[in-house]
Amino acid sequence: MSELGEYRPLTYFQLMEVSLRELLVEKGVVTEQAIEAAVEDMRSRGPERGARVVARAWSDPGYKRRLIEDGTRACEELGLDVPALRLVVVENTPAVHNVIVCTLCSCYPRMLLGLPPDWYKSRNYRSRVVREPRAVLAEFGIAIPQHVAIRVHDSTADMRYMVLPMRPAGTDGWDEERLAALVTRDSMIGVALPKVP
Amino acid sequence: MALEARFRPGDRVRVMKAYPLGHVRTPYYIRGHTGVIERLCGSFPNPEELAQMRSGLPARPLYRVRFLQREVWPDYHGEPHDVVEVEIFQHWLEAA
Numbered sequence: 389m390s391e392l393g394e395y396r397p398l399t400y401f402q403l404m405e406v407s408l409r410e411l412l413v414e415k416g417v418v419t420e421q422a423i424e425a426a427v428e429d430m431r432s433r434g435p436e437r438g439a440r441v442v443a444r445a446w447s448d449p450g451y452k453r454r455l456i457e458d459g460t461r462a463c464e465e466l467g468l469d470v471p472a473l474r475l476v477v478v479e480n481t482p483a484v485h486n487v488i489v490c491t492l493c494s495c496y497p498r499m500l501l502g503l504p505p506d507w508y509k510s511r512n513y514r515s516r517v518v519r520e521p522r523a524v525l526a527e528f529g530i531a532i533p534q535h536v537a538i539r540v541h542d543s544t545a546d547m548r549y550m551v552l553p554m555r556p557a558g559t560d561g562w563d564e565e566r567l568a569a570l571v572t573r574d575s576m577i578g579v580a581l582p583k584v585p
Numbered sequence: 586m587a588l589e590a591r592f593r594p595g596d597r598v599r600v601m602k603a604y605p606l607g608h609v610r611t612p613y614y615i616r617g618h619t620g621v622i623e624r625l626c627g628s629f630p631n632p633e634e635l636a637q638m639r640s641g642l643p644a645r646p647l648y649r650v651r652f653l654q655r656e657v658w659p660d661y662h663g664e665p666h667d668v669v670e671v672e673i674f675q676h677w678l679e680a681a
Contacts, residue, residue, distance in 0.1 A: 474626065476649075491612050518614070521654075522663045537666040540654075545610045545647055545672040546629045 430503060435573035437468055438500035438550055442576065443568035445477075446555040452479075459550065463500070470499045478541060479552045480578075485532050486539045487525065487578030488549045489517045495543040497550045501573055508577065518542060528579040551578040558585050587628035587644040591675060596622045598650060599681040600673060608636030611677045615669075619681045620652035623670055631674065646675040 398406065412418050441463060445452040455462035459475030475497060478486040490496065491514050496504040507513050517524045521538045525531070532538055541549045553575045559567060562585075574580035592598060602617035610632050625648055630641025654667040661667070 476626075491614070492610060518669055519658055520662060521667065534664055537668065538654075538663060539667075540669040542612065542615075542669060542671045544612060545626075545632065545674065547626055547647075547649070547672055 430498070433498065433500075434502040435500070435571075435576065436568070437502075438497070438573070438576045439568040439571035440466060440564070441468070441477075441500060441550075442552060442571045443564040445552055446559075446567050447564050452552070455552070468499065474547050475500070476541075476547045476549050477552050478539065478549060480554045482536070482554075484537050484539055485525075485578065486541060486549075486551045487517060487521055488541050488543065488551060489514055490543040491515065491518050492542075492544055495548060497548040497576075499548075500550055501576060505573070525579060528574070530579070530581060551576050553582045556582050556584050586642050588646060588675065590625050590628075590646040592622045592625070592646075592648060592678065592680075594622050594624055597681040598622060598648075598678040600650070601677050601679060603677075605633075607633055609633055611673055612671065614657065615652065615671050615673070618652055618657050620650040620656075620671075623649040623651045626672060629674075631676070647672055648675065648678065649673075650678070 409423065413420055413423075441455065444466060445455050451462065451465070454465070455477050456479055459477040460470045462477075463470045463475060478488075480486055489508075494504055494509040494514075496508060498504070513524065518540050521540050522532060525538075543549055553571065555567070556570060559570070570583045570585065572580055572583065575582045597619060598621070599619045600611065600616050604616075625646060628644035628646050631645050632641065634641040649670050650673050651668050651670045653665070654661045654663055654669055655665055657669060
């Protein structure tokens, strides 16, 4: 909010957010400190959490099975709290490539990936990835071979999705920390592949 | 308090083609289309009721339904095995 830049008047929704927030503080419903703390908490969560989960799944077949069976519980095993919402982990295989969207708004696995990138919330991505996923993925720089099925997951209700990408070749014997460094945010949304060593 | 789940994985279902007002989590593009139940996600309070400040109870079974892209978009350019999966509440589904 405090970045220096050209002055622009607040938009309608920004003004509404500020007004509502100030009213809630004024009426004693919440405190400024509580809001700050919540914002900080959101900021401190980033895709490295999801990367830890992916690296564990790549290293431990038993964990991977549990993760796909019940994503929420498997995250709790690593001490990652996934509040209220159910996490569904979808696995990329040589036959299936998964990609995630929320066509209705911007539902996103924030507990594992942090704040969503702006493009994820854009009308362009939301309306097109569900209708022409191969073209959108090509724009992100990945060509999915014809024999691989594309599975688009529209997070319309109470579930949140994360893609479990395929472990890159040439990483035999790597520990989880090294593996996690290959796992990018976009590879867990499904619009990219993990880095190659 | 939850309603009983009427569908099982593998069942063919059609999404109702209805246009009620209010907060609805069934996307327009999928209404009227036929797909297959992929899994039952559990039961959740009805978001259409929650948006009206009511309890949303009894909770409604929520499914993930898999649709062939070529059935959803007649001019789909991708491959015949490409699919889209959408979460849909039971009260939006009928057996197909």
